[in-house]
Amino acid sequence: MSALKIKLGSSSHSAYDLRDPYAEVIESHTLAIIVDNESGVLARVIGLFSGRGYNIDSLTVAEVDHEGRKSRITIVTRGTPQVIEQIKAQLGRLVPVHEVHDLTVEGPSVQRELALIKVAGKGEQRIEALRLCEIFRAKVVDSTLESFVFEMTGTPEKIDAFADLMRPLGLHEIARTGVAALARGV
Amino acid sequence: MTKANTGMMTGAKMIVKALKDQGVEVVFGYPGGAVLPIYDEIFLQNDIRHVLVRHEQGAIHMAEGYARSTGKVGCALVTSGPGATNAVTGLTDALLDSIPIVVLSGQVPTFMIGTDGFQEADTVGITRPCTKMNWLVKDTEKLAETLHMAFHVAQTGRPGPVLVDIPKDVQFGEGEYFPKEKLRLGHYQPRVKGDLDQITRLVELIENAERPVFYTGGGVINSGPGASQLLRELVDATGFPITSTLMGLGAYPASGKGWLGMLGMHGLYEANLAMHGCDLMINIGARFDDRITGRVKDFSPHSVKAHIDIDPSSINKVIRVDLPIVGDVGHVLEDLLRIWKSRGRKVQKPALAKWWGQINEWKAVNCLDYKNSEKTIKPQYALQRLEALTKGMDRYITTEVGQHQMWAAQFLGFEAPNRWMTSGGLGTMGYGLPASIGVQIAHPEALVINVAGEASWLMNMQEMGTAMQFRAPVKQFILNNERLGMVRQWQELLHGERYSHSWSESLPDFVKLAEAFGCKGIKCSDPKDLDDAIMEMIRYDGPVIFDCLVEKHENCFPMIPSGKPHNEMLLGEADTQGVIKAAGAVLV
Numbered sequence: 001m002s003a004l005k006i007k008l009g010s011s012s013h014s015a016y017d018l019r020d021p022y023a024e025v026i027e028s029h030t031l032a033i034i035v036d037n038e039s040g041v042l043a044r045v046i047g048l049f050s051g052r053g054y055n056i057d058s059l060t061v062a063e064v065d066h067e068g069r070k071s072r073i074t075i076v077t078r079g080t081p082q083v084i085e086q087i088k089a090q091l092g093r094l095v096p097v098h099e100v101h102d103l104t105v106e107g108p109s110v111q112r113e114l115a116l117i118k119v120a121g122k123g124e125q126r127i128e129a130l131r132l133c134e135i136f137r138a139k140v141v142d143s144t145l146e147s148f149v150f151e152m153t154g155t156p157e158k159i160d161a162f163a164d165l166m167r168p169l170g171l172h173e174i175a176r177t178g179v180a181a182l183a184r185g186v
Numbered sequence: 187m188t189k190a191n192t193g194m195m196t197g198a199k200m201i202v203k204a205l206k207d208q209g210v211e212v213v214f215g216y217p218g219g220a221v222l223p224i225y226d227e228i229f230l231q232n233d234i235r236h237v238l239v240r241h242e243q244g245a246i247h248m249a250e251g252y253a254r255s256t257g258k259v260g261c262a263l264v265t266s267g268p269g270a271t272n273a274v275t276g277l278t279d280a281l282l283d284s285i286p287i288v289v290l291s292g293q294v295p296t297f298m299i300g301t302d303g304f305q306e307a308d309t310v311g312i313t314r315p316c317t318k319m320n321w322l323v324k325d326t327e328k329l330a331e332t333l334h335m336a337f338h339v340a341q342t343g344r345p346g347p348v349l350v351d352i353p354k355d356v357q358f359g360e361g362e363y364f365p366k367e368k369l370r371l372g373h374y375q376p377r378v379k380g381d382l383d384q385i386t387r388l389v390e391l392i393e394n395a396e397r398p399v400f401y402t403g404g405g406v407i408n409s410g411p412g413a414s415q416l417l418r419e420l421v422d423a424t425g426f427p428i429t430s431t432l433m434g435l436g437a438y439p440a441s442g443k444g445w446l447g448m449l450g451m452h453g454l455y456e457a458n459l460a461m462h463g464c465d466l467m468i469n470i471g472a473r474f475d476d477r478i479t480g481r482v483k484d485f486s487p488h489s490v491k492a493h494i495d496i497d498p499s500s501i502n503k504v505i506r507v508d509l510p511i512v513g514d515v516g517h518v519l520e521d522l523l524r525i526w527k528s529r530g531r532k533v534q535k536p537a538l539a540k541w542w543g544q545i546n547e548w549k550a551v552n553c554l555d556y557k558n559s560e561k562t563i564k565p566q567y568a569l570q571r572l573e574a575l576t577k578g579m580d581r582y583i584t585t586e587v588g589q590h591q592m593w594a595a596q597f598l599g600f601e602a603p604n605r606w607m608t609s610g611g612l613g614t615m616g617y618g619l620p621a622s623i624g625v626q627i628a629h630p631e632a633l634v635i636n637v638a639g640e641a642s643w644l645m646n647m648q649e650m651g652t653a654m655q656f657r658a659p660v661k662q663f664i665l666n667n668e669r670l671g672m673v674r675q676w677q678e679l680l681h682g683e684r685y686s687h688s689w690s691e692s693l694p695d696f697v698k699l700a701e702a703f704g705c706k707g708i709k710c711s712d713p714k715d716l717d718d719a720i721m722e723m724i725r726y727d728g729p730v731i732f733d734c735l736v737e738k739h740e741n742c743f744p745m746i747p748s749g750k751p752h753n754e755m756l757l758g759e760a761d762t763q764g765v766i767k768a769a770g771a772v773l774v
Contacts, residue, residue, distance in 0.1 A: 089499035
């Protein structure tokens with residue numbers, strides 16, 4: 001039996017088919033996952049994402065039901081529609097997971113994020129930063145003669161826009177919480 | 187001792203009581219400092235039998251063999267640190283093949299966790315991705331409840347491995363025993379009944395299909411013997427052809443009139459072409475693994491696909507299906523049969539006859555044909571003789587991983603489920619020997635044969651000691667070609683015959699090794715002596731290591747090379763017999 005004439009560059013060199021079967025548009029989805037508030041559960045959810053190569057663009061988690069001992073994890077992820085369906089199915093079959101909601105497809109939702117933004121500047125830059133802070137309805141929560149810390153809540157896009165504007169004005173440091181989201185109505 | 191009129195007892199005693207209440211009869215394990223209290227309690231009772239292994243990996247594989255051959259949950263007990271890390275391979279194997287096992291591991295006392303203590307490891311962290319679920323019990327009051335929950339999770343929905351990590355002070359501590367009946371199952375109750383509308387749509391498809399095929403897998407075995415019964419009834423009543431994955435062999439009998447043989451990368455020609463050319467593919471309990479599909483874009487391009495699976499995440503994971511049915515195979519088949527019968531048992535008889543005609547043409551290619559030899563034992567011949575001489579016996583087969591595994595799947599016929607134990611998803615070399623011991627412990631009177639390659643067999647060879655100690659007369663049928671056969675085959679076909687480290691050097695004398703363990707060794711290299719040697723192996727009252735020296739450079743065909751669709755198979759020897767007139771290119 002002679003060796004196959006394999007074309008250089010074809011994927012047949014591997015024991016696995018390396019080509020992506022259904023390449024499609026990448027979408028961003030916001031998932032809300034209700035889980036048992038037990039140690040190790042968040043690690044299991046994160047492990048699922050990293051183990052299977054799914055993206056986490058943003059993650060928040062906190063207890064939301066003290067008596068029922070449940071927490072809510074909000075994850076913003078990106079992938080093709082088939083991958084998103086897989087992520088939801090894989091999450092749904094984890095033992096400590098109660099519910100999985102895809103807020104991007106289940107109807108309109110509210111998305112908010114909180115950011116603390118430190119801007120260090122003098123003179124004109126400092127005045128401009130304060131003015132923009134008013135326009136964006138951010139709050140000043142710290143001020144020294146050389147710096148401000150602004151607190152802002154809003155959609156991620158609003159925070160992105162504000163941070164972009166602060167960059168040339170002396171943006172020093174930024175801390176963001178990640179997206180919390182709820183479906184509108186009931 | 188239990189205090190009078192209360193359920194107060196130590197954690198260690200709770201563990202033994204919980205196992206007993208769950209119906210556990212055998213535990214495979216290895217002691218260590220962190221599990222001494224549990225071993226003390228095991229010593230003081232006689233209801234649960236403990237099998238002492240020689241390596242914790244062996245304990246997990248034994249529990250897997252036990253579970254797959256009985257349908258019960260397998261149970262293993264390992265100590266902390268290295269004991270738990272040695273269990274990782276077995277846990278991952280059980281996860282990929284959906285085998286229900288509960289592994290109990292010891293842990294350093296709660297106040298020492300995180301201090302890099304002696305034999306301490308982050309067991310729950312390490313085993314999180316390789317278990318269905320795991321728990322660290324920090325409070326003796328919660329121990330029994332957690333154990334009952336562990337058994338529930340292991341065998342509910344899609345079965346899988348679970349691990350309970352128990353610190354030593356929790357084992358020594360006292361608490362109230364939590365009985366099994368009080369367990370609140372909570373929200374983890376996967377759906378078993380399929381949607382009746384979807385099932386009715388499947389019946390409509392069955393009534394109109396002209397080239398249908400059943401594609402079945404391990405899910406039928408996991409659903410229980412009732413599911414296999416229903417499957418047989420359905421296949422024989424409709425007259426449709428049926429193929430099975432490696433993990434599903436035995437659900438439908440090999441002697442059945444609908445049987446096409448195994449499909450997949452080393453599956454039979456007729457099975458793969460039937461899957462490619464069908465117009466209705468009914469997936470029952472299989473998961474469209476990449477060894478089955480070949481190139482995904484070209485997988486069965488013109489068929490409507492229905493998929494019955496208990497795990498919703500398996501559906502549309504690799505292949506898009508047209509009709510998903512989430513549910514347990516047994517429940518769904520019951521409804522399916524009932525509805526199909528009530529609608530008049532309709533099928534397209536003339537089209538089916540034509541489809542079988544085409545299938546029989548493909549069968550005539552005789553794809554498993556090989557050039558036999560008078561001088562050397564061909565591995566295919568060895569398995570054919572094994573099949574002929576053991577057929578009809580109360581027989582269980584385990585395998586290791588590699589070419590011998592594929593030949594065993596091709597040449598051995600399985601008439602019942604739970605008779606075939608192999609590592610499919612993970613492909614763990616070293617699985618077969620311990621698994622055969624687990625099967626033998628569960629079925630002491632049966633004939634249990636491990637078909638092995640010499641390289642795989644050596645990986646867990648220490649377990650021969652366990653077989654001797656517990657009088658498990660397992661037959662180790664080693665096909666010794668002094669090569670890492672499957673790797674060598676890929677290197678020959680795909681890597682220009684550059685045989686990089688794929689031969690077995692410095693092999694032990696297996697007969698002397700058998701004698702060293704105190705059991706029987708048989709060596710055979712002449713095809714004329716093979717039948718007698720096999721009968722000697724079967725008749726010997728005790729474990730046997732059978733060193734069968736086979737042809738060193740035999741390739742396993744048919745083969746779908748990676749990146750090829752599953753109608754482009756390499757056929758090896760059968761190729762040259764000129765019987766092929768199938769549509770679709772067949773590469774030489």
